[in-house]
Amino acid sequence: MTKNTLKMTYLDPSDYETYTDEITGDQVNLILMSGIRKIIKKEVITYTLSLEDIQTMTNKGKESFHIIVKCTARNKTGEIETYASASPHTTSSNYVVEMAEKRAVGRAVLMLVDIYDKYKGADEFSAKPKPLSIPKL
Numbered sequence: 001m002t003k004n005t006l007k008m009t010y011l012d013p014s015d016y017e018t019y020t021d022e023i024t025g026d027q028v029n030l031i032l033m034s035g036i037r038k039i040i041k042k043e044v045i046t047y048t049l050s051l052e053d054i055q056t057m058t059n060k061g062k063e064s065f066h067i068i069v070k071c072t073a074r075n076k077t078g079e080i081e082t083y084a085s086a087s088p089h090t091t092s093s094n095y096v097v098e099m100a101e102k103r104a105v106g107r108a109v110l111m112l113v114d115i116y117d118k119y120k121g122a123d124e125f126s127a128k129p130k131p132l133s134i135p136k137l
Contacts, residue, residue, distance in 0.1 A: 010038055010039075010042050011031070011035045011038055011039075012034075012035075014032075014034065015031060015032050015034045015035030015038060016029060016030060016031045016032060016035050016119070016122075017030050017032070017122070018030065019122075028120055029118060029119045029120070030119070030120055030121070030122040031106070031110065031119050031120070031121060031122060032122045033102060033106065033121075033122070036105065036106045036109050036110075036121060039109055039110075039113060040109055043075050043109075043112075043113055044075055044076065045073055045074070045075045045109055045112060045113075046073070046074055046075070047071055047072060047073040047074070047105060047108060047109070048071070048072050049069055049070065049071050049101055049104065049105070050069070050070045051067070051068075051069060051097075052068040052069060052070045052083065053066075053067070053068040054066070054067055054068075057087065057088070064087065064088045064096065065087065065096055065097075066085065066086075066087035066089075066096075067085060067086050067087065067096050067097050067100040068083055068084070068085045068100065069083065069084055069085070069097075069100040069101050069103075069104045070082070070083050070104065071083075071084070071101075071104035071105050071107070071108040072108070073105070073108035073109055073111075073112045074112070075112060075113075077112075078112065079112075080108055080111045080112045081108070082104060082107050082108045082111060083104060084100050084101075084103035084104035084107055085100055085103075086099035086100035086103065102121070103121060105121075106120075106121025106122075107120075107121055109121075
């Protein structure tokens with residue numbers, strides 16, 4: 001049994017789905033947050049989060065933020081550090097801090113258990129990139 005198969009044995013079908021990239025047509029296997037939480041529990045993973053950067057931005061006349069979060073995840077086999085971001089241009093959620101956090105945790109966990117090459121956190125594909133708008137003068 002490979003590492004990838006082993007991780008999937010304790011996930012239910014409701015914990016993952018397949019996404020088709022609209023640009024490349026590639027199939028991407030996504031693990032939902034429910035699956036990430038199961039991996040954290042089964043693999044005895046701990047993690048810490050820190051807010052690395054916050055930038056104010058304006059989107060459609062409404063002030064918002066671009067957030068960058070760092071996640072350091074560890075288990076008995078090692079430690080990994082990674083970053084994730086969120087802004088109104090990368091998520092339809094109004095909760096950009098929480099989205100950046102979910103993306104960072106998901107990415108760190110999947111990298112730590114060595115399945116990030118085959119699976120991605122579903123929150124990394126939460127919204128299509130939104131075009132930048134130029135304010136009307």
